[in-house]
Amino acid sequence: xxxxxxxxxxxxxxxxxxxxxxxxxxxxxxxxxxxxxxxxxxxxxxxxxxxxxxxxxxxxxxxxxxxxxxxxxxxxxxxxxxxxxxxxxxxxxxxxxxxxxxxxxxxxxxxxxxxxxxxxxxxxxxxxxxxxxxxxxxxxxxxxxxxxxxxxxxxxxxxxxxxxxxxxxxxxxxxxxxxxxxxxxxxxxxxxxxxxxxxxxxxxxxxxxxxxxxxxxxxxxxxxxxxxxxxxxxxxxxxxxxx
Amino acid sequence: xxxxxxxxxxxxxxxxxxxxxxxxxxxxxxxxxxxxxxxxxxxxxxxxxxxxxxxxxxxxxxxxxxxxxxxxxxxxxxxxxxxxxxxxxxxxxxxxxxxxxxxxxxxxxxxxxxxxxxxxxxxxxxxxxxxxxxxxxxxxxxxxxxxxxxxxxxxxxxxxxxxxxxxxxxxxxxxxxxxxxxxxxxxxxxxxxxxxxxxxxxxxxxxxxxxxxxxxxxxxxxxxxxxxxxxxxxxxxxxxxxx
DNA sequence: CGTAATCTTGACGAGGTTCAAAGGACGTGG
DNA sequence: CCACGTCCTTTGAACCTCGTCAAGATTACG
Numbered sequence: 001x002x003x004x005x006x007x008x009x010x011x012x013x014x015x016x017x018x019x020x021x022x023x024x025x026x027x028x029x030x031x032x033x034x035x036x037x038x039x040x041x042x043x044x045x046x047x048x049x050x051x052x053x054x055x056x057x058x059x060x061x062x063x064x065x066x067x068x069x070x071x072x073x074x075x076x077x078x079x080x081x082x083x084x085x086x087x088x089x090x091x092x093x094x095x096x097x098x099x100x101x102x103x104x105x106x107x108x109x110x111x112x113x114x115x116x117x118x119x120x121x122x123x124x125x126x127x128x129x130x131x132x133x134x135x136x137x138x139x140x141x142x143x144x145x146x147x148x149x150x151x152x153x154x155x156x157x158x159x160x161x162x163x164x165x166x167x168x169x170x171x172x173x174x175x176x177x178x179x180x181x182x183x184x185x186x187x188x189x190x191x192x193x194x195x196x197x198x199x200x201x202x203x204x205x206x207x208x209x210x211x212x213x214x215x216x217x218x219x220x221x222x223x224x225x226x227x228x229x230x231x232x233x234x235x236x237x238x239x240x241x242x243x
Numbered sequence: 244x245x246x247x248x249x250x251x252x253x254x255x256x257x258x259x260x261x262x263x264x265x266x267x268x269x270x271x272x273x274x275x276x277x278x279x280x281x282x283x284x285x286x287x288x289x290x291x292x293x294x295x296x297x298x299x300x301x302x303x304x305x306x307x308x309x310x311x312x313x314x315x316x317x318x319x320x321x322x323x324x325x326x327x328x329x330x331x332x333x334x335x336x337x338x339x340x341x342x343x344x345x346x347x348x349x350x351x352x353x354x355x356x357x358x359x360x361x362x363x364x365x366x367x368x369x370x371x372x373x374x375x376x377x378x379x380x381x382x383x384x385x386x387x388x389x390x391x392x393x394x395x396x397x398x399x400x401x402x403x404x405x406x407x408x409x410x411x412x413x414x415x416x417x418x419x420x421x422x423x424x425x426x427x428x429x430x431x432x433x434x435x436x437x438x439x440x441x442x443x444x445x446x447x448x449x450x451x452x453x454x455x456x457x458x459x460x461x462x463x464x465x466x467x468x469x470x471x472x473x474x475x476x477x478x479x480x481x482x483x484x485x486x
Numbered sequence: 487c488g489t490a491a492t493c494t495t496g497a498c499g500a501g502g503t504t505c506a507a508a509g510g511a512c513g514t515g516g
Numbered sequence: 517c518c519a520c521g522t523c524c525t526t527t528g529a530a531c532c533t534c535g536t537c538a539a540g541a542t543t544a545c546g
Contacts, residue, residue: 100387144343158444
């Protein structure tokens, strides 16, 4: 297996290199004039190492972030030490909307890999959105998609067997990687088993067993963090309904 | 038991009668000038019977709704008939944000009681929000709170025992009723056991058993849909952590 | 190359679902 | 106003999935 973390990161950088902010930050459909406006908003780029926090719960929400490369997890820190992962953010996806309500973040955003992040100052973004209807619509769309994703996540957690949750998780991840322009069929998980477990409401053992089972059923090939999806329709079927 | 459905509804109407749109629709903190603007946006009021749908999954999201009275459930209709409830909307809470992403609703909104709903045309609202910074901030806040609620819901579903989920559900409901100005300590559940179960990722039997257990432990009084919370701190403790 | 972290696999037990039936609440019609 | 039927809720018992505890295999990294 010669697909190490470092190689993957280099791959990300190569792919990210040709992405302007407009493509990376707010997927498709923005007016060219608005794009220039949006590009001007980007305050700075931050580089983060794996494990570093982009922000912590309680921090004031002064900006919205978008990773150009690197994956993030959004973690609600529990008093009892048992943290729950409420979201994974792939490159190009908006990070930090969880602070909208109170003006303070409700969860930690932690990089799973070395990451490169752009910062969009919140007030400036809101002001720009007020002036530019297209941008506003786009922002609403992105926020709405985030809400929809949370709903799907909640639905995935309920009334679903362990292997169905894992199937749903992989199906979702796979689609998001495709949307990012990654080659379909296979990818490398940026997160550990226990982080998947914390996201799906399971234990790491159950996640591991589910992966093994899905592999035995012939729809996956699993080796460590490397995932090959051999039968996407069947995976989606297991994810979507009682199978 | 003289607190029938009809009486409860009358009670709601009485309380709603003195609420202007500004209070009912977007909790506190809007500029008086903006309030007038907001009041003008309200297109019409719809009356719905129990079980009637305000909208269905797939409908175009042309407006955002707020119930003046009556409770709603947001249901993601599953292909397999096993629908999951992703949210309950009490009077005064925003309904219909689930369509933001695709412009189409992702779930059914169904009245649990006879309901009275105001409609805020989406485009007009967005346009007004663009012009009025205070209203905009308020809208963002409401949306953010909705996102936060979904996160809490997701967290509640994971890694929590049945009676802890039920405790969390009742604690949340109780607080929301208080925020609405209802008398603290007790209320009548507008939804059936199986709807609670679909919301918490349990079966109706488990919900029933959990209620019985919480009652036996002395922190609740349960009789059918009537709930009296005898020991709020302990209920919150059970809800919040591993107890 | 060796150590530490991550992942897999096994056995057992607790909590939840399923299947089944009885007990109440509510609304309708007499 | 009471009786009846339907729906909702509660309770019981057996089965099953998943969590827990514990060891072993694999991978990652200095």
